Amino acid sequence: MPSKKPKTLAEMANVGPATLGDFKVLGIQDPKQLAKREAFELWEDLCKRTRKRHDLCCIDVFMSAIAQARGEAPCPWWHFTKDRKTMMAKRTSKSISRY
Numbered sequence: 001m002p003s004k005k006p007k008t009l010a011e012m013a014n015v016g017p018a019t020l021g022d023f024k025v026l027g028i029q030d031p032k033q034l035a036k037r038e039a040f041e042l043w044e045d046l047c048k049r050t051r052k053r054h055d056l057c058c059i060d061v062f063m064s065a066i067a068q069a070r071g072e073a074p075c076p077w078w079h080f081t082k083d084r085k086t087m088m089a090k091r092t093s094k095s096i097s098r099y
Contacts, residue, residue: 006031006069009028009030026045042059
């Protein structure tokens with residue numbers, strides 16, 4: 001059964017001051033905006049806007065927040081680490097196969 005969608009970003013599990021700051025940099029003000037986004041793209045955009053490479057665990061937190069914004073029940077951000085690593089391996093192999 002889907003979870004109740006959070007009304008604000010601050011209500012989300014795993015979203016603390018640092019992630020709220022990241023969302024501000026990214027121009028994301030509410031969960032509805034977040035629900036339309038993709039975690040890897042958010043991370044790449046954040047790195048570009050801040051001109052620094054952020055920890056890959058940010059992607060896990062973004063995945064968690066996006067899932068909540070889409071109505072999934074909250075779970076710890078590290079539950080998304082395995083999925084992120086699998087997705088990154090696929091993305092890397094696609095990049096390599098282009099050359």
